[in-house]
Amino acid sequence: MSRQFKLFAWLALWLLWSGFSPVTRAAEAPGALTMIVSDQRSDRPLSGAQIILKERQTESTQTLVTDERGRAVAEQLDPGLYSVNITNSGFSSFYEPSIRVVTRKNTKLEFTLLANPVEVVEIRAQRSNAYASGSTTYLDREALRSAVGGGADPLLSLDGLPGLASASEFASFSVRGRGPRDNLILVDDLPFDKAVHFDATLGEEEDIGGGGRFSIFAPNVISGAEFSPGGWGPAYGGRAASLLKLEVAGGNPSPSASLRLDLAGFEVGYDGPTGITDDSTMLVSARRLDFGALFETIEELDIGEPVLRDVIVKSVVPVNQNHTFEVLLVDTHEDYTRDVTHVFASPDFEDAALLDFEQDSDLYGVTLRSLIGEEAVWTNKVYYRKSNKLSSEGEAFPDLVPDGTPAAGFPVRENIITIGENETEIGWRSDYETANHWGRFSAGVRLTQVELDYNTVLDGNWNRYVYDEDDFRTDPAQRFIVLTPENINASIQQQETSVAGYADQEFELDDWAFSAGLRVERDGFADQSLASPRFSVNWQPMKTVRYFATAGLFHQSPRYLELAADASNDLRNETITHASVGVNYFPYNQWSVLVEAYSQHLDKLVVDLDRANGTFANRGEGASYGLDIVLNGTIFEGLYATATYSYNDAVVDRKDGRGEVAAEFSREHVATLGLTWEISDRWKVAGRYKYLSGRPDDQFIIHSDVLGPGQPLRYSKEITARNVGRKSGSGLLNVRVDYRRAVGPIDITAFLDVINVTAASSGDDSEFDYRRGVEVKDESEAEPLIGLRLDYAW
Numbered sequence: 001m002s003r004q005f006k007l008f009a010w011l012a013l014w015l016l017w018s019g020f021s022p023v024t025r026a027a028e029a030p031g032a033l034t035m036i037v038s039d040q041r042s043d044r045p046l047s048g049a050q051i052i053l054k055e056r057q058t059e060s061t062q063t064l065v066t067d068e069r070g071r072a073v074a075e076q077l078d079p080g081l082y083s084v085n086i087t088n089s090g091f092s093s094f095y096e097p098s099i100r101v102v103t104r105k106n107t108k109l110e111f112t113l114l115a116n117p118v119e120v121v122e123i124r125a126q127r128s129n130a131y132a133s134g135s136t137t138y139l140d141r142e143a144l145r146s147a148v149g150g151g152a153d154p155l156l157s158l159d160g161l162p163g164l165a166s167a168s169e170f171a172s173f174s175v176r177g178r179g180p181r182d183n184l185i186l187v188d189d190l191p192f193d194k195a196v197h198f199d200a201t202l203g204e205e206e207d208i209g210g211g212g213r214f215s216i217f218a219p220n221v222i223s224g225a226e227f228s229p230g231g232w233g234p235a236y237g238g239r240a241a242s243l244l245k246l247e248v249a250g251g252n253p254s255p256s257a258s259l260r261l262d263l264a265g266f267e268v269g270y271d272g273p274t275g276i277t278d279d280s281t282m283l284v285s286a287r288r289l290d291f292g293a294l295f296e297t298i299e300e301l302d303i304g305e306p307v308l309r310d311v312i313v314k315s316v317v318p319v320n321q322n323h324t325f326e327v328l329l330v331d332t333h334e335d336y337t338r339d340v341t342h343v344f345a346s347p348d349f350e351d352a353a354l355l356d357f358e359q360d361s362d363l364y365g366v367t368l369r370s371l372i373g374e375e376a377v378w379t380n381k382v383y384y385r386k387s388n389k390l391s392s393e394g395e396a397f398p399d400l401v402p403d404g405t406p407a408a409g410f411p412v413r414e415n416i417i418t419i420g421e422n423e424t425e426i427g428w429r430s431d432y433e434t435a436n437h438w439g440r441f442s443a444g445v446r447l448t449q450v451e452l453d454y455n456t457v458l459d460g461n462w463n464r465y466v467y468d469e470d471d472f473r474t475d476p477a478q479r480f481i482v483l484t485p486e487n488i489n490a491s492i493q494q495q496e497t498s499v500a501g502y503a504d505q506e507f508e509l510d511d512w513a514f515s516a517g518l519r520v521e522r523d524g525f526a527d528q529s530l531a532s533p534r535f536s537v538n539w540q541p542m543k544t545v546r547y548f549a550t551a552g553l554f555h556q557s558p559r560y561l562e563l564a565a566d567a568s569n570d571l572r573n574e575t576i577t578h579a580s581v582g583v584n585y586f587p588y589n590q591w592s593v594l595v596e597a598y599s600q601h602l603d604k605l606v607v608d609l610d611r612a613n614g615t616f617a618n619r620g621e622g623a624s625y626g627l628d629i630v631l632n633g634t635i636f637e638g639l640y641a642t643a644t645y646s647y648n649d650a651v652v653d654r655k656d657g658r659g660e661v662a663a664e665f666s667r668e669h670v671a672t673l674g675l676t677w678e679i680s681d682r683w684k685v686a687g688r689y690k691y692l693s694g695r696p697d698d699q700f701i702i703h704s705d706v707l708g709p710g711q712p713l714r715y716s717k718e719i720t721a722r723n724v725g726r727k728s729g730s731g732l733l734n735v736r737v738d739y740r741r742a743v744g745p746i747d748i749t750a751f752l753d754v755i756n757v758t759a760a761s762s763g764d765d766s767e768f769d770y771r772r773g774v775e776v777k778d779e780s781e782a783e784p785l786i787g788l789r790l791d792y793a794w
């Protein structure tokens with residue numbers, strides 16, 4: 001890693017020189033802000049809203065008033081940080097302490113105010129909704145792209161949210177004891193579960209269960225993320241751990257081009273008007289990252305060669321005051337190769353897998369948003385999604401040749417198993433919202449048609465040396481399992497239509513808000529009709545305290561890969577009964593404390609029955625309960641603090657005779673403490689410490705020489721009890737430095753983000769080396785990430 005650290009050192013020196021060099025530079029060209037204020041309920045523009053804009057460095061202020069379009073434009077602003085305070089009669093006020101003005105650029109900001117006689121205290125980087133679950137959190141564009149530990153990935157920036165556990169430098173995360181693949185991710189309110197690259201189907205256990213590595217989004221693409229760890233309304237279903245709604249930025253009023261560089265590759269982009277209609281805008285982002293070249297640079301030669309490419313286009317086209325079109329195009333590609341040269345570089349040949357993965361995923365969506373009458377909003381979305389994924393795994397045998405044999409001389413068996421996963425989805429989503437004399441009514445429909453073409457092909461028998469004691473073996477005394485084509489080969493070609501509808505009524509009475517909703521759906525693949533009632537209660541008797549509770553029934557559909565693994569896998573939806581209660585307390589201005597307790601009953605969980613046959617069934621039952629505590633606040637202007645603590649106790653009974661055991665992804669304790677200091681208009685530093693208790697561990701027996709005399713020496717790992725005991729916990733410290741300045745017409749942004757500064761070890765990840773009969777733990781080390789972005793506006 002020494003060469004990589006040299007690059008970081010040079011970058012740090014350059015930043016220091018740029019920030020403190022005595023050379024006189026010309027004043028930076030001014031920028032502008034276009035601020036649009038609307039009613040959060042009706043989505044109508046608010047005219048007459050008063051905006052007070054305060055410059056951080058000089059403390060000078062100016063006051064603006066929105067016009068009939070809810071718009072106010074502040075021009076000739078010195079680049080730097082500003083605070084925004086918005087008030088309007090009959091609405092809650094809004095305060096955002098950190099808005100950045102960029103040289104030569106007109107940045108569009110959209111704010112929503114809630115009609116509410118009780119003032120809602122606003123906390124940095126959160127958009128308040130008095131009628132949503134209290135644990136729902138909103139992160140804006142600046143919070144996402146500059147979060148400590150976030151590097152160049154918006155999903156990494158979610159670290160520290162209620163109930164969320166992120167254990168590494170990768171984008172996958174688990175919530176309240178559920179797995180990474182149990183999270184419902186929407187992009188512009190369109191379903192897109194391929195939002196994370198390198199979600200492995202084959203390979204090591206860590207990769208198969210990990211949920212992926214890097215999100216498809218460059219750091220400046222997402223304008224906002226709304227996260228809920230549970231208790232959301234009936235408009236959403238299909239996954240039950242958490243709801244993450246990502247909003248792709250739609251472009252700014254003034255044109256700009258960007259180039260972002262990091263050690264793995266580059267990103268180019270355009271952000272500005274399209275010229276189609278007045279106020280129509282577009283954002284274009286294209287990037288390519290070659291981690292294979294990066295791994296060679298840092299001399300990590302055994303990992304392999306992952307390469308990804310993403311193209312994202314978002315255009316917002318206002319037709320008139322009442323109708324707006326949005327177009328979203330997402331085109332992603334990834335491939336990963338690990339060949340015999342990488343096996344040769346593996347220490348002690350501990351990983352001899354030959355891997356070849358390739359995936360193309362696309363999402364094309366069109367949205368028409370219409371304002372109907374005085375209060376109603378009708379949104380229609382039509383989308384097309386497709387994904388083609390091909391994964392193969394083979395094996396090298398470096399122990400069958402003399403020491404010193406070059407990689408080309410290793411015996412290999414390529415493409416032992418190949419899995420194809422092809423999906424095509426066409427969908428229509430329609431949502432209608434309007435005010436009525438009770439409060440707010442919303443309803444909608446979801447219609448989707450999904451076509452699957454999945455196949456698994458095993459090229460001959462294949463010995464596997466990690467197995468459960470009850471996995472099928474022709475000879476019970478055999479200390480390994482054999483995958484055979486007759487048991488593993490499978491395919492599914494199936495097309496099904498699913499439909500869902502929902503209705504939700506909010507009732508408002510003084511300081512109280514109630515909602516009652518129902519989601520009904522027909523799942524074509526599960527051949528199942530479902531009904532999911534959802535309820536919530538909010539009570540805010542005074543400015544400083546808010547009480548809330550949620551309850552409901554949630555259903556989670558089985559994975560397509562599980563359905564396709566064996567013809568006998570007749571799987572149904574999992575059922576999750578959820579309840580929570582909490583309080584949000586505001587002890588001081590711009591300080592908040594959130595406490596939420598929750599309980600979930602889990603039924604009809606999909607569990608694997610036999611590795612040797614690829615069979616699954618809805619046999620599992622379980623429970624999950626816990627507590628989330630979140631503290632957010634401003635110590636003084638520019639210095640922000642956050643602290644979180646989550647307790648979770650999640651258990652699962654797989655109905656295999658072993659009783660209840662800890663859920664695979666459960667962590668009893670997760671705690672974080674973070675500080676962010678905006679030192680000046682140019683410098684920002686941040687740090688976050690987090691502690692995670694270990695995931696559940698397995699009991700196992702290691703058998704030696706399982707192939708017998710005259711055969712290569714092989715060890716096996718027989719798992720006798722799953723998820724008993726705990727692996728060791730870990731504490732990680734992440735530190736980030738951001739720097740920004742204009743040099744002539746170019747705005748330069750650079751960051752250095754070091755994940756796990758102290759190289760603290762974690763007991764979570766280990767793999768069994770069946771050639772030596774040992775558990776190999778992943779070495780922990782600091783993961784420095786750097787980025788350099790150049791913006792030119794005109």
